[in-house]
Amino acid sequence: MFYFRINKLRIFDNHENAFLFFKRDLAQVKLISFVTADDQIPILDAWIAEIDTARKAQLLEQAVRQIASTRVLTEIANVKDNAVLTFGDTGYVLYQSVAIPEDFNWCLIATEGDDNVRAIGEQLDSIVNHPEFDRFAANMGTLILGAANPAYAAGVIVTKFLTTVAADALKKNGDDQLGILYMSLNRKEHYLYGERKRDGIPDLTGNLRVDYSIFAF
Known part of the structure; x- marks a missing residue:
């Protein structure tokens, strides 16, 4: 078994500004997590090998839908500047699998806004209809x-x-991006013995600090 968890997230600036006494400096934060691991590879192998144009397009659509379905969407209310978000004493599982992946990639996006996180999920479910697809x-x-x-x-x-x-x-819905983190890990270098724990990992914007852990057996 393989478990990848987020344990803690610190947000320095929530991108909300209080206005005198009429508005509190509190934000509605949305977290979107994507993990790409070995279980998506077989269909992509088939896509690479396929020579029929129509079948190749179908396989890519299936692969994109499969990866989109692994997303984790989380909404957190009333987040202050310098907030430390904890996920219990066990952390929050973002990805798990029966087999231990040899490699995986993780992307975490944090945004601030009032729209419903369900709407983003619906757009990702229909990703193959996106104008850029x-x-x-x-x-x-x-x-x-x-x-x-x-x-x-x-x-x-x-x-x-x-x-x-x-x-x-x-962004089109008026949300502000609070931060974004990309990370690539492999078994041999990062979790050869089934465990890894890192704290205070900065994102690309410098506005987030992330604690995560891996446990596998």
């Missing part, structure tokens, strides 16, 4: 050229596409 699909073959593991590289690219779509949707 056809262009993305057409470019996939070029993007993975020269990759040591083309199927795994394709999974990473799909995750980044989903992340971009989610971030754009949130």
